[in-house]
Amino acid sequence: MPSSQVLPAFNMVQALNSALKEEMARNPDVVVMGEDVGRDGGVFRVTEGLYDAFGPQRVIDTPLSESGIVGMAIGMAAHGLVPVVEIQFMGFIYPAFDQLVTNAARIRARSRGRFSCPIVVRTPYGAGVKAIELHSESTEALFSHIPGLKVVVPSTPYTAKGLLVSAIRDPDPVIFLEPTRLYRMIKEELPAEEYAIPLGKARNAKEGNAVTIISWGSMLHRALKAAEPYDADVLDLLTLSPYDEGAVLASVKKTGRVVIVQEAPKSCGFASEISACIAEKAILHLRAPVMRVAAFDVVLPFARLEEYYMPGIKNIREAIEETLRY
Amino acid sequence: MPSSQVLPAFNMVQALNSALKEEMARNPDVVVMGEDVGRDGGVFRVTEGLYDAFGPQRVIDTPLSESGIVGMAIGMAAHGLVPVVEIQFMGFIYPAFDQLVTNAARIRARSRGRFSCPIVVRTPYGAGVKAIELHSESTEALFSHIPGLKVVVPSTPYTAKGLLVSAIRDPDPVIFLEPTRLYRMIKEELPAEEYAIPLGKARNAKEGNAVTIISWGSMLHRALKAAEPYDADVLDLLTLSPYDEGAVLASVKKTGRVVIVQEAPKSCGFASEISACIAEKAILHLRAPVMRVAAFDVVLPFARLEEYYMPGIKNIREAIEETLRY
Amino acid sequence: MPETVLDTFEIKRLDILDARGNADPALMPPLGGAEIKKMYEYLAIARTFDDRALSMQREGRIGTYASIRGQEASQVGSALAFDKKDLIFPSYRESGVFIARDYPLHMLFQFWSGDERGMKVPGDINIFPICISVSTHLPHAAGAAAAAVYKKEKTAVAAYFGDGATSKGDFHEGMNLAGVFNAPAVFICQNNQYAISMPRSRQTAAKTIAQKAVAYGFKGIQVDGNDVFAVYRATKEAVENAKAGGGPTLIECYTYRLSDHTTADDASRYRSREEVEYWLARDPIARLRLYMEKQGLSGGKYEEEVREKAESLVDDGIKKMEETGPAEPQDMFTYTYQGPTARLSAQIRSFSPGAV
């Protein structure tokens, strides 16, 4: 944290809130919109206080209409605003998938730059909070396959704030995935002054030489915990699209062993992309198979079984041990 | 082709049409539905003649309503029918993405088997026909990441018919992607008698020992062409979810070299999954990096530039040469 | 050639039972005393279930729960207008509908405790599992209704949803498709005035939900959702009309959610005490009780018996749910596909429940 002056410790919700507040204060074109983001402050309270501070013109309570909300944001962006949309849970982003893929991602290309789409779509993401069905999705891989979109996943209050600031300032559409499990799990002191964390750069969360562990979001913390006994290099990707290929390859070249940890089902998950990148560009440096620790390829179970579904520390350690056996 | 008696040569459109006709004749619960599938016979004529043969109750012209069409099909399936939905182009499947991911894929799990969703969603897929925007999508990877869905891609008239028969008989939802470029490109004699090709099995399209080339759909043919001068083992995956891991690993273990060819943008495409599987389970057998030949991570250009975007034979050969250098 | 009028539309509202327990005899549906008592008992079970579910949640014995308090008449009154073989597509706020269909209470508790076995709907009950993603089940209802026609069954299909749900594309597509296919579907909107914090007036500029049916070429009607007779009558008519080939109906049950949106919500952040009190005075169950008293349907120990029966049913449900315990972890592999794929079989073999 490159700061001397600090504020009281923030959890991720508060960090996000302060990013929104500051960017709204800096740029009058930034508006926040979504279901219950206004008077109610959002179901996780990320937008709390914004309605009172900026009024209903800039903190816009919308009808229950995900496709329409994202579609409106696209139109607003085309007309000069910078909308930050909240989708209540990632399980409800699918109705807006068409707008994101068909329009948000392509407006710049379709109009050869005459129009652009500087929107941010924020949504709580991931399991581990014992919620009901469709409140625990982690389908980041879908969005990461779409050229024209960017995909960002913070892992701490500090990164959440700095990345959201960058996402809002980014001239292209950003899917901003907030790990629900982390919303209130970690507190951190934040710099008092303005800061932004550039998109597209991974963070080294722990340095080591024996094995590279790559993760993002809520699994990063399990990966860190699992890595404790090892001389592991732990990479926190932060941006999934475009991801920091350079950081991945550099670490793999150093250690020769890789474990990638993702919460989503294994097949066609984001870990597969990282693994494929390594298999293509760093294979001569590998001393062990590239292991993916991921959820099973099953429909996400309800709360009572969700822990069995997600990768646990034991699974991660097993994978680390496996790579170290080579 | 395990048949002695043959019919006149079929192109893929005719092969699909005959699969539909035969399955409809065999099972009165099979219905076909979609935009313009009835009187008009479908924009590619895949459903031609069905309306006259089976009537408007079973060949259902629907309003322009992709989410509603798939949603209706889910309800029809829950009530005992076997709907085969046509989505006019893959670019218009996104409005139905929510229904597919949120409901079709989960009805069985959500109801613990009380209800199921034996629907097929067919759609023309892929570029190379100089169509207008959104008529050339190849986002198979998205669907392959969703547990509960199956994803099938035929590559010839013979496989198209046999796989569609299996898809219709499958008790779970199947996304059936029909490479538009191949609709009329290849003609093949088909067995006169009923046949089905099991889902989940890859096909060896060319045997060889020096390098494994893995592809599916329209790219399979470019891969075959590119492979001509080489002692290549060419695998046609046919089913992407669940894919034939056994066949992939067996071939890789034989050759030690792999090139995967996909039409879609590279990042998080289906090739990444295959590569990751190999990097995890067959790395000790590899003698070269696992190469992916794919489109660039750009918004799909319009017709006049599309050939620059898609992998060409030259690109595939370069990748083969590269793996052979090791 | 002046401006001409192509068509005119009237949106009506049906009220039968007033707040003092008087029913309009001209509109009163033909219900016998036993039927009215049955109605009342379901309402009582629904209220008891709801109360207990809320306290169970506070005690940490179940997860987040969506209360139906205030909406019991809308739910029970409408559900009872369907035949057993009619298929119902519910949302997450339909405990009263499940209860009126004799759904095992322990399974409802299971569902709300995060156990999908609660939605393994028994074979003799025709209700779809709870749909969490708002509005996505409306096209399902249109499809099931169309399938019933295809199969030449005399089956009606219902979809239940909230006022917020009417803003979604799938509301529109489901309603429009049902209209085009003249499907025997009844669309029942529980207009409880809020979608979480969003008041009905901010959900749509239309003054009623009922008038949205105009867009689909079929009938829409508003009923007093706290009036079990009006709800029942309107639904019964819609069901009969649907079965007679008359196509779909949209019914707007004008009611109020007396509790928070769910146990994770705090409604005091966005609505006034006075508003809630206004609606408390219009409690749908109290109103039926007054009617029954006036009609001599509830003398003696009746009230107490109903309460006891409701409590013991709910207690049994809780007991059974808590005795059942969680599902086997392996259970999560069983229902993704009909049989496990080869890939999944390998994953199952690698699974050790001792994980985490």
Next chain:
Amino acid sequence: MPETVLDTFEIKRLDILDARGNADPALMPPLGGAEIKKMYEYLAIARTFDDRALSMQREGRIGTYASIRGQEASQVGSALAFDKKDLIFPSYRESGVFIARDYPLHMLFQFWSGDERGMKVPGDINIFPICISVSTHLPHAAGAAAAAVYKKEKTAVAAYFGDGATSKGDFHEGMNLAGVFNAPAVFICQNNQYAISMPRSRQTAAKTIAQKAVAYGFKGIQVDGNDVFAVYRATKEAVENAKAGGGPTLIECYTYRLSDHTTADDASRYRSREEVEYWLARDPIARLRLYMEKQGLSGGKYEEEVREKAESLVDDGIKKMEETGPAEPQDMFTYTYQGPTARLSAQIRSFSPGAV
């Protein structure tokens, strides 16, 4: 408490100019001779453009094309009712709208020849690039209109779409949102009676498209879409109302697609010759011509001059398009993001246009 009527709605239709070229003076919009001539000229350019695009497609000089024949009045009449700074969101069948906004014709040809540079909308023309995915641009229009209010501009926004488009969820969500935000949006439905092969009657059970506005709490009106004055008047009123804070309007232009859906379609598979002939007799351009003759607006060589001007404009467009040649292949990398990402930069370096 009997059934009460909550609200009533009237759906009106506006006709001004009849098939014999007589305009209702009471309804005739205040257009001067020069303005009417301008209208006529745009109609002529639109017709000429369309004819030439169809033959260019047959000659393989452009790709699949969607003809507007028969819909010129609906498009030109409505587009001319907007100010230059108003923003229009078109679908793929709006050549007439582009033309009425003085969009460079060579760029339209470029678009239809598969060259996205045709949609690099010039800075002084306020039209969004063509939206291929049906209805998805309606929420954009709602958003842009809301943004105009936010920015305190007096700007109206238009969305153009077909009858088939009204079945999509995004039609509903866009209209509903525009209603809720009282946005200055005008929704212009080109009801050309078909969505590819699907007749309007199978698209929705509603008898008119106009009545769908009832669902959103704002005004809907049907106009004779082959009557350029009725289209102009209804649109002008909607634009003025929108700018005055009166919110959105839905305008159903009742017209007919005289050609195939696109050059890839064969309409004879699904509609009769008689039907087409009925509509041929109602040609929107011929009707205005009759009016102008009666009003003495088109004497002498006027007709010929208009035709010549239209032809030379279109010829120039074709020439310019064909001279321009295809874009540089590298162009496909330029517009995915504002600047290329690191990953994309590496891909650009690996790109050799000699591929295939």
